[in-house]
Amino acid sequence: MVLSGNDKTNVKGIFAKIGGHADDYGAETLERMFVTYPQTKTYFPHFDMAKGSAQIKAHGKKVAAALVEAVNHIDDIAGALSKLSDLHAQKLRVDPVNFKLLGQCFLVVVATHNPAALTPEVHASLDKFLCAVGSVLTAKYR
Amino acid sequence: MVHWSAEEKQLIASVWGKVSVEECGAEALARLLIVYPWTQRFFSNFGNLSSPTAIVGNPKVRAHGKKVLTSFGEAVKNLDNIKGTFSKLSELHCEKLHVDPENFRLLGDILIIVLASHFGREFTPACQFAWQKLVGVVAHALARKYH
Numbered sequence A: 001m002v003l004s005g006n007d008k009t010n011v012k013g014i015f016a017k018i019g020g021h022a023d024d025y026g027a028e029t030l031e032r033m034f035v036t037y038p039q040t041k042t043y044f045p046h047f048d049m050a051k052g053s054a055q056i057k058a059h060g061k062k063v064a065a066a067l068v069e070a071v072n073h074i075d076d077i078a079g080a081l082s083k084l085s086d087l088h089a090q091k092l093r094v095d096p097v098n099f100k101l102l103g104q105c106f107l108v109v110v111a112t113h114n115p116a117a118l119t120p121e122v123h124a125s126l127d128k129f130l131c132a133v134g135s136v137l138t139a140k141y142r
Numbered sequence B: 001m002v003h004w005s006a007e008e009k010q011l012i013a014s015v016w017g018k019v020s021v022e023e024c025g026a027e028a029l030a031r032l033l034i035v036y037p038w039t040q041r042f043f044s045n046f047g048n049l050s051s052p053t054a055i056v057g058n059p060k061v062r063a064h065g066k067k068v069l070t071s072f073g074e075a076v077k078n079l080d081n082i083k084g085t086f087s088k089l090s091e092l093h094c095e096k097l098h099v100d101p102e103n104f105r106l107l108g109d110i111l112i113i114v115l116a117s118h119f120g121r122e123f124t125p126a127c128q129f130a131w132q133k134l135v136g137v138v139a140h141a142l143a144r145k146y147h
Helices: A005-036 A038-043 A054-072 A082-092 A097-113 A120-138 B006-017 B021-035 B037-042 B052-057 B059-077 B079-085 B087-095 B102-122 B125-143
Strands: none
Touching: A005 A038, A005 A054, A005 A097, A005 A120, A005 B125, A038 A097, A054 A120, A082 A120, A097 A120, A097 B102, A120 B021, A120 B052, B006 B059, B006 B125, B021 B037, B021 B052, B021 B059, B021 B102, B037 B102, B052 B059, B059 B079, B059 B102, B059 B125, B079 B087, B079 B125, B087 B125, B102 B125
16 A cells, blocks of 8 residues: 555645644544553553543654654655664564554544544545554564 | 443434434545545446545435435434344345445444544544444444354
8 A cells, every 4th residue: 555646745734734733633642542442551551541641641742753753754654663663563562453543543633623624535645644654663563 | 232331322312413414424435435445346336436526426425325324323223232223234235235344344433533523522532432332333233144
């Protein structure tokens, strides 16, 4: 699955709209993921899961930064996220199924805040982008 | 039998009460065909599906989307017997329509995005939980009679 020129334009466009809210989107994505898919909490047994938790905010910021980094290097996501890919393969070992769950929640956050911007075409491109990120992060698992 | 808390039932009913089945159904099906284009394989007789614009404007897509979401409404009305409600439809999707059950999950996820875009902040995490649970139960019920 390859990102077309249109896909890249659409993804860059939606992230430009998200702008400085990326950190908040990251935190909200995690919050929704932990509530909607409770099994994802198993990777964060040490986290305070209360609403507004500082740990969720901080981690959401990290996740958002990684997505922004991928967008800024959209022609070479594998290169941009290579270290993160190593980390997930060697240390974190988050089961691949969970990246889809995170992606779904990120899409929901974008949809709730920017319904007009998430046209079907942008939705398709963003979904593809999130799949690509997930693929890169699990690429070295075995 | 699936257990629904009072809160989950309330969240499901309150969202459903404000849903335009025709609009959301059409939008959900169109987005399914656009975001996951391989799903178009089931609709070769729908005419022009050559672009997102064509898909969104396609009257057969709109009509079928409405039909699908209307049927989904039966689950909302029969939360305590979703399995029974979709038993015949499950057989139909297996024996006549030959639809891979994975497609029910894909459509469910798309429906969540459509609801999120319509309801914004009102589509809280708790709301998303209840609805993801519902679409999952519906998908499971539709796959149940496969053989």
